[in-house]
Amino acid sequence: MTGTPAIEPFGPKPKRLFDPARIGVYAFLIITALYFLFPLYVVIITSFKDLDAIRDGNIFWPQLKYGVITTTDPAGNIVTRQAEWWHPWYRAWFEVCTGLECKGISPNFWNSVIITIPSVIVSIAVAITTGYALANWPFRFSEGFFTVLIVGSFIPYQVLLYPMVLLTKNMGIYSTLSAVIFVHTVFGLPILTLLFRNYFASLPVELFKAARVDGAGFWRILLQVFLPMSLPILTVAVILQVTGIWNDFLFGVVFAGLPNYPMTVKLNNIFTSTFGVKEYNVEMAATLLTGAIPLAIYFLSGRYFVRGIAAGAVKG
Template sequence: MVAAVEPAGPRPRPVTPARVGLYAFLVITALFFLTPLYVMLVTSFKTMPEIRQGNLLGLPAEPSLQAWGHAWSAACTGLACNGISVGFFNSVKILVPSVIVSIAVGSLTGYALSFWRVRGASALFGALMIVAFVPYQIFIYPLVRIFATIGINNSIPGIVAIHTIFGLPTMTLLFRNYFASLPIELFKAARVDGAGFFRIYSSVMMPMATPMLIVAVILQVTGIWNDFILGLVFAGRENLPMTVQLNNIVNSTQGERLYNVDMAATLLTALVPLVVYFASGRWFVRGIAAGAVKG
């Protein structure tokens, strides 16, 4: 009787100069991007006397959250010293409707260009793609004049409309490519069953587009939350987003430069996009693979 031979496990890959070089490159790249984040983090927990000692990379001797509290509720962002919390809530008021409206309009446009062969659809899609690569700074002055004429400049509806306009080409491209990768038989079967334009969109297409929705949310949250110039121009003085108030904090030339407060305010501003990305990064990769880069 012959004893069964257990299958051998995977052989370890040999260590080659190319592999060593690859890992060295990855480690150096990671350190290059993580070192500034590390410096910001440890500096935000230091006191100003410790920062003046010049030990930039050293850990804080006596960690303190004082700078974080000051940045959130007491830092001067102009004439008022209410901290960056005011800008946080302004950014939320801008972000939520802007993300919802831009994704809703972009997904609907991408769906229409994928399955409903309207006249001039190719020309419209090409025009959207051309506009997507034109610097948006070119459109700021004409849009300011238009929005002032119709009475929505310096308001939440105005900045939401701006983010929808500038997000439409990218959102349309993402959803059009994703819907174009789906079997056309699904659309035809729904049409045979009597479903119309919006019923197919809401009951057939969007339930299948969860990975692409995650991609769109990550892109829009990151872009809208990090926006500076559009919020500065179109949001109005009472609705300035967090990025504008952060600029007022870190670029202030009055009094003592509080580096720990600057670092804490910067980290607080970047917190929302980081949380969104790390919470849904797996879905982001899946959405890209599912059709975000397909033609």
């Protein structure tokens, strides 16, 4: 049957430049983005101001000119100096006081580093072995233990806090670095085990079977077959643990003991310390220094970070 050819639309679909719905979507996204960015912006510009500018200026505008500033040092002497934009950061790192101790936040930065590195290594080592055992070598009640582990991770820490204090006291490690590492390993285990178990379960089972046929045992398969393959999930786990342990406050304040206080605890002490003049700019600089490591990790590896929380949160 022949007839006139059907008229069909041709050419690219016309696009309206200003679709009201699109404008609405972008307006919503940009306004919320500004709301999310606002506190960071305020803190950054505040940390570069001098005290006069904080007293007289407002939180929206950065300070452009720096004058002479007078402060009192802990001994009570009046000090005059030319203000510079980096002064608050210098004071926060080297000089800020809590009580009578004026060493800045840098010792506690190193404490946080010393706490974080072994905690991350130990907790991931335990979790990767456990996750691998659960995924590939199940035994009686292994799923039951895993379920209790996951449900247990929802117990408020305050419930377990005091028994854990007693436990670490009995082990003779209370208020030392070992206690913090121990506690972070215990409470990091559920989420990390979940992460590794799900990852190993998603690998093709033929891989495991082939290694078995070739005569590899439990540890050899883990170390020589699975570990080299788990680099992506290891990255996720490291990011998750580093940010988690770095940001922790409760375990640091309870288990670390005074000389080992991590950065978050020190930061809080800087704010609550009522000695001398309150230096808001220095406090804000210390706040940013405390948040710097997790933020840097986040901005450098955002994709893995998102994967980590998604994988950890939604049981796959």
